[in-house]
Amino acid sequence: AQSVTQLDSQVPVFEEAPVELRCNYSSSVSVYLFWYVQYPNQGLQLLLKYLSGSTLVKGINGFEAEFNKSQTSFHLRKPSVHISDTAEYFCAVSDRDSSASKIIFGSGTRLSIRP
Amino acid sequence: GAGVSQSPRYKVAKRGQDVALRCDPISGHVSLFWYQQALGQGPEFLTYFQNEAQLDKSGLPSDRFFAERPEGSVSTLKIQRTQQEDSAVYLCASSLGRSGELFFGEGSRLTVL
Numbered sequence: 001a002q003s004v005t006q007l008d009s010q011v012p013v014f015e016e017a018p019v020e021l022r023c024n025y026s027s028s029v030s031v032y033l034f035w036y037v038q039y040p041n042q043g044l045q046l047l048l049k050y051l052s053g054s055t056l057v058k059g060i061n062g063f064e065a066e067f068n069k070s071q072t073s074f075h076l077r078k079p080s081v082h083i084s085d086t087a088e089y090f091c092a093v094s095d096r097d098s099s100a101s102k103i104i105f106g107s108g109t110r111l112s113i114r115p
Numbered sequence: 116g117a118g119v120s121q122s123p124r125y126k127v128a129k130r131g132q133d134v135a136l137r138c139d140p141i142s143g144h145v146s147l148f149w150y151q152q153a154l155g156q157g158p159e160f161l162t163y164f165q166n167e168a169q170l171d172k173s174g175l176p177s178d179r180f181f182a183e184r185p186e187g188s189v190s191t192l193k194i195q196r197t198q199q200e201d202s203a204v205y206l207c208a209s210s211l212g213r214s215g216e217l218f219f220g221e222g223s224r225l226t227v228l
Binding site for chain 2: 036102103106
């Protein structure tokens with residue numbers, strides 16, 4: 001069975017500082033990987049996804065993530081955060097080779113930006 | 116509308132009452148997912164439809180939970196004899212395909228008293 005671990009429940013950073021949100025997954029098969037963001041009082045929206053190809057994936061709002069198969073990780077990074085990045089971030093995984101695979105989410109990391 | 120629509124947005128139920136939550140996916144989206152999100156937690160998978168076929172219902176917590184999508188479009192999540200532990204936000208998401216982007220509705224917040 002697949003699972004996702006987000007190691008940090010909360011990450012406080014200062015504005016314009018870099019940030020890394022960690023995500024590790026557990027799966028015995030090939031996977032698709034996703035990061036979703038939930039801004040306050042809004043629904044979840046896709047930030048970026050890894051399906052195949054280049055292991056470095058760029059998403060919206062200056063975020064990027066790197067797929068590391070050997071470490072089963074998909075950490076999210078941004079070189080300089082803004083107040084507007086304050087949100088909850090969810091890593092997610094699904095089985096690439098199944099025609100009927102659910103998408104499993106991690107427990108989330110709350111990113112709070114200090115001015 | 117252009118997005119995923121869920122109704123009602125808020126529902127307060129007395130313990131033991133039955134509730135029905137509706138999801139209107141984006142037109143043409145084949146895949147539809149239901150998730151349960153407790154306060155401070157990530158979305159927990161409940162069930163998945165591809166068109167009208169329910170391909171995975173392994174996440175439904177008990178036989179009090181039932182979901183359907185009879186015509187491959189609108190879906191309803193029904194909870195019978197609600198319990199306090201059912202209190203959560205129920206999220207619906209749709210996509211064109213399994214590897215595609217999930218488009219989420221704003222959720223239905225259920226409070227069971």
